[in-house]
Amino acid sequence: xxxxxxxxxxEVTEMGQEVTLRCKPISGHNxxxxxxxxxxxxxxxxxxxxxxxxxxxxxxxxxxFSAKMPNASFSTLKIQxxxxxxxxxxFCASSSFAYEQYFGPGTRLTVT
Amino acid sequence: RKEVEQDPGPFNVPxxxxxxxxxxxxNSASQSFFWYxxxxxxxxxxxxxxxxxxxxxxxxxxxxxxxSQYISLLIRDSKLSDSAxxxxxxxxxxxxxxxxxxxxxxxIP
Numbered sequence: 001x002x003x004x005x006x007x008x009x010x011e012v013t014e015m016g017q018e019v020t021l022r023c024k025p026i027s028g029h030n031x032x033x034x035x036x037x038x039x040x041x042x043x044x045x046x047x048x049x050x051x052x053x054x055x056x057x058x059x060x061x062x063x064x065f066s067a068k069m070p071n072a073s074f075s076t077l078k079i080q081x082x083x084x085x086x087x088x089x090x091f092c093a094s095s096s097f098a099y100e101q102y103f104g105p106g107t108r109l110t111v112t
Numbered sequence: 113r114k115e116v117e118q119d120p121g122p123f124n125v126p127x128x129x130x131x132x133x134x135x136x137x138x139n140s141a142s143q144s145f146f147w148y149x150x151x152x153x154x155x156x157x158x159x160x161x162x163x164x165x166x167x168x169x170x171x172x173x174x175x176x177x178x179x180s181q182y183i184s185l186l187i188r189d190s191k192l193s194d195s196a197x198x199x200x201x202x203x204x205x206x207x208x209x210x211x212x213x214x215x216x217x218x219x220i221p
Contacts, residue, residue, distance in 0.1 A: 031207055042213035043156065043199070056208060091155055101209065103155035 002026075004104030006092050012110045018080040021107045024073055025094030033093040033101060034067055034077050043091070049075065082111045113138050118200050118212035126220050129190050133215045135200030136182045144203040145176055145183050149196045150214065156199055159185075187217075195219045 005024040013019055025032045033048040047057040049069045057067070064083070069075040079086055087110050093101040118135045125131045137145075145162035160167065162174040162183050173186040187194055200212035 033207075043211040045208060045210075048207065050207070095207065100158055100161075103157065105155055 004092055004094055004102055006090075006104035006107050008107060009105060010108045010110075012112065013082055014112055015083055016081045017111075018078065019082045019086075019109060019111075021077040021090050021092075021109070023075045023077070023092030023104060025075070025092070026096075026102055027073070029094035029096045029102075030072070031095045031101075032069060032075050033095075034075070035091040035093065035103075036088045037091060037106075038088045046077070079109075082109075084111045087111050114212075115139060115210045116200055116202050116212040118215050120213060120215060122216040122218055124218045124220055125190055127190060127192060130186065130188050131190055131217065132184055132186045133198055133200075133217075134182050134184045135212055135215075136180075137200075137202045137210075138181070139202065140178075140181060142202045145174075146201040146209070147172075147174060147183075147185050148199040148201055148211070150199055151196050156211075159198070190219045192219050192221060 004026055007022045031050050034046040035043050036046055037043045046059045047067045048055055052069045065079055067077045089106045089108050091103050091106045093103045095101045116137050123131055147159040148156040149159040150156040160169050160174055162176045164176055166175045171188045175184045195218050197214040197216045199214045202210050
């Protein structure tokens with residue numbers, strides 16, 4: 001299996017622009033998680049889906065962030081408008097049963 | 113108080129030595145515990161689960177102390193390849209995992 005796939009791997013954008021991050025979970029996994037990692041705050045859960053349904057979005061920082069999972073093989077995390085403080089590494093992870101999560105390689109986002 | 117707290121290190125340890133990290137958690141209702149490993153500029157990967165009775169996987173031993181709400185990781189006969197950041201992970205509600213900020217380990221030749 002290819003593992004969790006994320007794109008793009010790197011994104012540099014200007015403040016105010018829209019950013020869309022993409023994730024393809026491992027086939028057969030029914031849960032998908034979006035995390036953000038920074039030096040100051042470590043790894044934070046933003047939102048997770050189970051069977052394509054958002055279960056908990058309490059970690060989404062504000063209305064500028066939104067996430068969708070239109071089908072079992074694809075999810076997006078969108079930031080609009082982006083701000084410099086959104087600069088971080090964004091990871092997507094998936095799991096087929098509780099707790100053992102497999103992470104993608106991450107998207108390194110820089111907002112200037 | 114943070115939900116999961118770890119000493120950030122860094123721990124600089126000579127090759128072949130034994131090193132141990134602890135981690136404390138605040139939610140006494142937590143049920144599952146893990147150690148993940150993260151190499152520089154890479155994604156976290158599951159190292160091992162932590163069971164109530166303690167468990168061992170080769171050179172790695174994990175222990176859980178529910179009464180004191182801490183978990184530990186012991187690495188024996190450390191190798192250069194063990195250099196990484198070790199993340200303590202505790203489950204929350206449903207499938208939510210809460211990650212510590214990690215302990216950085218560097219094995220010195």
